[in-house]
Amino acid sequence: MEKILKLGIPKGSLQNATINLFKRSGWQINVEGRSYFPDINDDSIECALCRAQEMSINVESGIIDAGLTGLDWVAEHESDVHVVADLIYSKVSARPARWVIAVAGDSPVNTVEDLAGMTISTELVQFTRRFFQKRNINVNVKFSWGATEAKIVSGLADAIVEITETESTIRAHNLKVIHEVMETNTQLIANKKAWEDPKKREKIEQIAMLLQSALVADKMVGIKMNVPENKIARIVGLLPSLNGPTVAPLYQSDWFSVESIIDTGYVRDLIPRLLKEGAEGIIEYPLNKVL
Known part of the structure; x- marks a missing residue:
């Protein structure tokens, strides 16, 4: 089958979480040894491992179609x-992360303005420089x-x-x-020319839809039970549902x-309320996708 899409998988802290998300979405990605080109059970996709810090550069240049x-x-x-698509997941929790400015606990610094003339260490160098330049605060930003x-x-620092x-x-x-500079989450991004290609776009949209459905399913479970006729109205009244x-x-x-589905x-x-109201044989089960 023709390879349609070159897909970037973030290498590093998000790698395992990303591979697990793809697994729940129907794709099995296998990373062997030090290979930067994992196998995937989809003949139309070619995978490449790429550090998250460099992914957008490689997608913009077209080395990778999407990532x-x-x-x-x-x-x-x-x-x-x-x-x-926005894909809110991480190695720790299913919520956005934050980039913050922090100082020593006993530091007299309490605002970003107090940092004027000081040294700031960060991996997010260019964004940090722009952040302070927009506020006309002169600081020395060093890469960490x-x-x-x-x-x-x-x-x-x-x-x-x-x-x-x-x-x-x-x-x-x-x-x-002392300050939050940005809230961030994982995103599925695409090269603009790749997005204009009908075949590539269809594949990217398929990936986005199934990844998002798996993330929705993470927050929900199915529940099934037996209910006597004389208790049905009360039980149904307790159940939130799609x-x-x-x-x-x-x-x-x-x-x-x-x-x-709740x-x-x-x-x-x-569940304790359902039992109290007369439900029996309650089964709770996980979901793979919710569309």
């Missing part, structure tokens, strides 16, 4: 790419190769601009956040089978 990377790295390089939080502790989801690492280094629960009579019985955060409180 997954953070909004932060698109912004860092001011890449001229087509954003196909990693362990950015330690730069303040070791005296190499007065402040850092660093990404965080829970702020646990920042707090562990006795730092305090379009209303499915209710079907059981064979030669005055009982009904009731099935619904939010995972709601089910733990719902």
Whole structure:
């Protein structure tokens, strides 16, 4: 089969989460050893591993037709790419991450204006420079190769601009956040010429649709139960659902089978209430996709 699309998979911290997301969406990606070209169970796709920091550059240039990377790295390089879909997932949680400015916990610095004349360490160099230039604040921005939080502790920087989801690492280094500069999440981006190609665009849209459906399914579960006829109205009234629960009579019985799709955060409180109201044989099951 003809290869239609060259797809970039982010190498590094997001790699496993991305491969797991594709698996739930129907694609099996196998990374063997140090190969930068994983196998995928779709003959129309060629995969390439690429660091998230470089993905938008390679997509913009056309080396890769489409790929997954953070909004932060698109912004860092001011890449001229087509954003196909927002995909909120990460190695830690299903919520956007934040780039923040942090200083030592005992620092007198409390605002971005207080940083004038100081040194800031970050991996997001160009974006950080533009951030302060727009505010006419003169700072010295230095690139950090990693362990950015330690730069303040070791005296190499007065402040850092660093990404965080829970702020646990920042707090562990006795730092305090004084400002949030950006909220970021993973995005599926495409080369603009590739997006204009009907075959490539159809494939990219298929990937976007199934990845998003898998992410929606992550937040929901299916629930099924048996309910006596005299309790059906009360039980159905307790059930949130996408379009209303499915209710079907059981064979030669005055009982009904009731099935619904609900939010995972709601089910733990719902099940005890359903049992109390007379539901029996309750089954909770995971979902792969919700379209």
